[in-house]
Amino acid sequence: MTQADIQELLERRERLLGPGNPLFYDDPVHLVRGEGVWLHGDDGTRYLDCYNNVPCVGHCHPRVVEALCAQAGTLNTHTRYLHENILDYAERLLDKFDDSLDRVALACTGSEANDLAMRIARVDTGADGFICTNATYHGNTTAVSQLNSIFQPVGGYGKHIRMVPWPDSYRAPNGLDGEALAGHYADEVAAAIESLQRSDAGFAGMLVCPLFANEGLPTIPEGYLARVMELVHDAGGVFIADEVQSGFGRTGRWWGHEQGGIVPDVVTLGKPMGGGHPIAGVVARGELLDNYRRHEMYFNTFGGNPVSCAVAMAVIDVIDDEGLVENAADVGRYVLEAFRDLQSRYEVIGDVRGSGLFFGIDLVTDRDSKAPAADTARAVVNNMRHKGVLMSKIGEHDNVLKLRPPLCFSKDNADLLVATLDKVLAQL
Amino acid sequence: MTQADIQELLERRERLLGPGNPLFYDDPVHLVRGEGVWLHGDDGTRYLDCYNNVPCVGHCHPRVVEALCAQAGTLNTHTRYLHENILDYAERLLDKFDDSLDRVALACTGSEANDLAMRIARVDTGADGFICTNATYHGNTTAVSQLNSIFQPVGGYGKHIRMVPWPDSYRAPNGLDGEALAGHYADEVAAAIESLQRSDAGFAGMLVCPLFANEGLPTIPEGYLARVMELVHDAGGVFIADEVQSGFGRTGRWWGHEQGGIVPDVVTLGKPMGGGHPIAGVVARGELLDNYRRHEMYFNTFGGNPVSCAVAMAVIDVIDDEGLVENAADVGRYVLEAFRDLQSRYEVIGDVRGSGLFFGIDLVTDRDSKAPAADTARAVVNNMRHKGVLMSKIGEHDNVLKLRPPLCFSKDNADLLVATLDKVLAQL
Numbered sequence: 015m016t017q018a019d020i021q022e023l024l025e026r027r028e029r030l031l032g033p034g035n036p037l038f039y040d041d042p043v044h045l046v047r048g049e050g051v052w053l054h055g056d057d058g059t060r061y062l063d064c065y066n067n068v069p070c071v072g073h074c075h076p077r078v079v080e081a082l083c084a085q086a087g088t089l090n091t092h093t094r095y096l097h098e099n100i101l102d103y104a105e106r107l108l109d110k111f112d113d114s115l116d117r118v119a120l121a122c123t124g125s126e127a128n129d130l131a132m133r134i135a136r137v138d139t140g141a142d143g144f145i146c147t148n149a150t151y152h153g154n155t156t157a158v159s160q161l162n163s164i165f166q167p168v169g170g171y172g173k174h175i176r177m178v179p180w181p182d183s184y185r186a187p188n189g190l191d192g193e194a195l196a197g198h199y200a201d202e203v204a205a206a207i208e209s210l211q212r213s214d215a216g217f218a219g220m221l222v223c224p225l226f227a228n229e230g231l232p233t234i235p236e237g238y239l240a241r242v243m244e245l246v247h248d249a250g251g252v253f254i255a256d257e258v259q260s261g262f263g264r265t266g267r268w269w270g271h272e273q274g275g276i277v278p279d280v281v282t283l284g285k286p287m288g289g290g291h292p293i294a295g296v297v298a299r300g301e302l303l304d305n306y307r308r309h310e311m312y313f314n315t316f317g318g319n320p321v322s323c324a325v326a327m328a329v330i331d332v333i334d335d336e337g338l339v340e341n342a343a344d345v346g347r348y349v350l351e352a353f354r355d356l357q358s359r360y361e362v363i364g365d366v367r368g369s370g371l372f373f374g375i376d377l378v379t380d381r382d383s384k385a386p387a388a389d390t391a392r393a394v395v396n397n398m399r400h401k402g403v404l405m406s407k408i409g410e411h412d413n414v415l416k417l418r419p420p421l422c423f424s425k426d427n428a429d430l431l432v433a434t435l436d437k438v439l440a441q442l
Numbered sequence: 443m444t445q446a447d448i449q450e451l452l453e454r455r456e457r458l459l460g461p462g463n464p465l466f467y468d469d470p471v472h473l474v475r476g477e478g479v480w481l482h483g484d485d486g487t488r489y490l491d492c493y494n495n496v497p498c499v500g501h502c503h504p505r506v507v508e509a510l511c512a513q514a515g516t517l518n519t520h521t522r523y524l525h526e527n528i529l530d531y532a533e534r535l536l537d538k539f540d541d542s543l544d545r546v547a548l549a550c551t552g553s554e555a556n557d558l559a560m561r562i563a564r565v566d567t568g569a570d571g572f573i574c575t576n577a578t579y580h581g582n583t584t585a586v587s588q589l590n591s592i593f594q595p596v597g598g599y600g601k602h603i604r605m606v607p608w609p610d611s612y613r614a615p616n617g618l619d620g621e622a623l624a625g626h627y628a629d630e631v632a633a634a635i636e637s638l639q640r641s642d643a644g645f646a647g648m649l650v651c652p653l654f655a656n657e658g659l660p661t662i663p664e665g666y667l668a669r670v671m672e673l674v675h676d677a678g679g680v681f682i683a684d685e686v687q688s689g690f691g692r693t694g695r696w697w698g699h700e701q702g703g704i705v706p707d708v709v710t711l712g713k714p715m716g717g718g719h720p721i722a723g724v725v726a727r728g729e730l731l732d733n734y735r736r737h738e739m740y741f742n743t744f745g746g747n748p749v750s751c752a753v754a755m756a757v758i759d760v761i762d763d764e765g766l767v768e769n770a771a772d773v774g775r776y777v778l779e780a781f782r783d784l785q786s787r788y789e790v791i792g793d794v795r796g797s798g799l800f801f802g803i804d805l806v807t808d809r810d811s812k813a814p815a816a817d818t819a820r821a822v823v824n825n826m827r828h829k830g831v832l833m834s835k836i837g838e839h840d841n842v843l844k845l846r847p848p849l850c851f852s853k854d855n856a857d858l859l860v861a862t863l864d865k866v867l868a869q870l
Contacts, residue, residue, distance in 0.1 A: 023524050023526070023529065026529045026533075027524075027529060030536065030546060032545045032547075032731050032732045032735055033735065034732070034736060035521065035735070035741075036521075036522050037521075037522055038522045038523060042523065042524050043524065044523065044524040044525070045517060045519060045523045045524070045525060047516055048517045048518070053517075053519070053523075066519065068520070068743065068744075069519075073517070073518070074515055074518065076515075082510070082511070083507065083510070083514070086507050086510055086511070086718075086719075087504075088474075088476070088502065089473060089474060089475050089476045089501070090476065090497065090502065090718040091473060091476065091481070091494065091496075091497075091718075093463065094465055094466045095465075095466060095471045095472065095473045095481075096448065096455075096472040096473070097472070100459070101451065101455060104459060105454075105458060108458065117458065117459065117460045119460075122554075122720045123549075123550050123551070123742065123745075124743070125742075126550075126553065126554070136596050137596055154554070154741065154742060155554065155557050155583045155585065156560065156583065156585035157585055159738065165739045166738070167738060168734075168737055168738050169570065284743070285743055290514075290518040290519075290744070291518075291744075291749075292550045292720040293720075303460045304460045304462070306596075307460055307462035308462065309594075310593060310594070310595060312582055313463075313582065314553075315496065315551065315552070315712070316496075316551060316718070321718070321719075
């Protein structure tokens, strides 16, 4: 595709969808085909996908496509008729969780799942107030956008929201670390709970990604999550883990919250759940979901339909049969080691963090001051794209390289990624 | 499937999904296959589908399934990379609308579309207040559930909602009709606008289904919609037509609002858009959507992906190539005439209403008092199911038979429907 063709696509986009639709890279990427960890342009360009978690089992996995096509050609209705797929899938999914998480409600997007989770907490507590962090994003509905600290919601924030500092152990305040640091950040949560309890809103719960991925994927201070969950429970609140990014094997465990040593009250699921097919869900302690259902009818036309459930089942099958959770742990360690080697050679890398196949590389202008190097991060992301590797950046300071490849990422793929990053860093 | 098997499915459902999940019929229907207007049970039972609008081109239409499989096997990413499908589809979709509606935003569910439409109106007006009717349902997000008068939302209604009486011309107040009746109901909207303008919320807009389908699919008083839209505009508000049920040829026109002789500011789309695949959208005047996008980042991971757009394009192709809009008009008239014949023979039918292939049969215990016959409606729906015809009921009084078959419904199908309904009514 020529630059003129790309220009034409961009103009059509602006005319039809309006300006301001998010698009990756200074030179946007045009794609025609995907397979495994690879994405292809129409000119034969091949990109190593180190960004997309949605196709968690790899782009266009034949078993997932086959399950989709077989069910779509047979029956696709809604859950007001009886069908086995939703039950078989619910059983299979719940098997992956702690026994206390024994109910599921299916929806289509992570946004819908978080929106529903907030209402489950509201019904349970009779309160309205939520705690989230000060550098995150949880979805695009009106209610959920109140938890988005990265973008200001329409109409501004309501009085029922408290944003607490995310647990940053790299730029830790007062040089704290370990338990003292966990205590410092937990105190912030305690203060937010008290503030909500004193307000008209009351305290309904806390909703966080157990990896704090959008915040910058920090190395979470030991014990922080357990401490915070205890505070939430002591105050009668509901602890919601948004596993839209961290779930389905991403961390080398099935769920991100396992790494924090906690069992949340409610878990929300999305992105990788159907490998690209729009399915999402809420997994919760039975009494919470049942109590909610007594207060409000929840029906989702497409949620839990036979096709969505067939696809989602195929995703779990592939993760299990191809050992992708183990692969995420194994290749994840390998990549992390290689990134640490790069860190030893490039001053710009202030910190390397990771969990399974999810990595954050914190770029700094100076290792002592740890001043964030957002411009460098942007340059690296764009230069990597021109060398055939797709990735992005995250974090409160927009300076953390974000890498989150499909779970079938191999050590060979890792070698190519690391060699390319080495080149790009060398040319800075 | 034996009664014991059904019982087992119901128990698994309650255990995995919790009690209170909506399910149709006193004896729930178990389905294994769909084709055209037919749904099949595993015991060879065949049901004529007179309910489902989602598979608007018929269950498992081969062209739709083929488009789904071809694209799912090739590439499925998100809209932050460039791809033609979303642009081709947006162009094709906007071609079906008045020229003033020239921008589209894609999402996954009608709920998401309505949630977004409300924020578009909020940004445009700087106000919060919405008008809906007093007997409707528009979706399942926290914000949209405020417009659901059929079910009480969690936490109760906010002070920013005003519910106006839906335009009922069958049980019209004071025996009004025609322009006087339209004026009566429009006055209610004017009063609600004034009430919101006097409140802290202010007036953002009005969101209604242009057919008032959930309300009971009334014969809308002549000129009502145009009058109401003028009131909304005079007050600086945004008029949103929820075309989730009424869109895509259902009424024998492409859009339900055409029948009312209006062009809304914002149109929301869902259910039939992808024939069962989760795709939804907002079509709006460009300045409204662009203004919104300047205030809030909207990105939907699955929304507008290459697969969703390929499927949605196939749905439009089939509607056009098979002449389904014309079929809805033609067969719709045929069915309406047959229902009117039934009305002449059965006292229980108080009123017959319809628009294309969307029908409401208002059952009464007495034609003079027009007292709603909800129990009879329930019996008819259940008896029809046992005679192999699937339909449901709607309306403020839960007494209106609701029929909304796939758009490929033929006159032969209509004959079977009418003959079956005749038998069921005769046996009451």
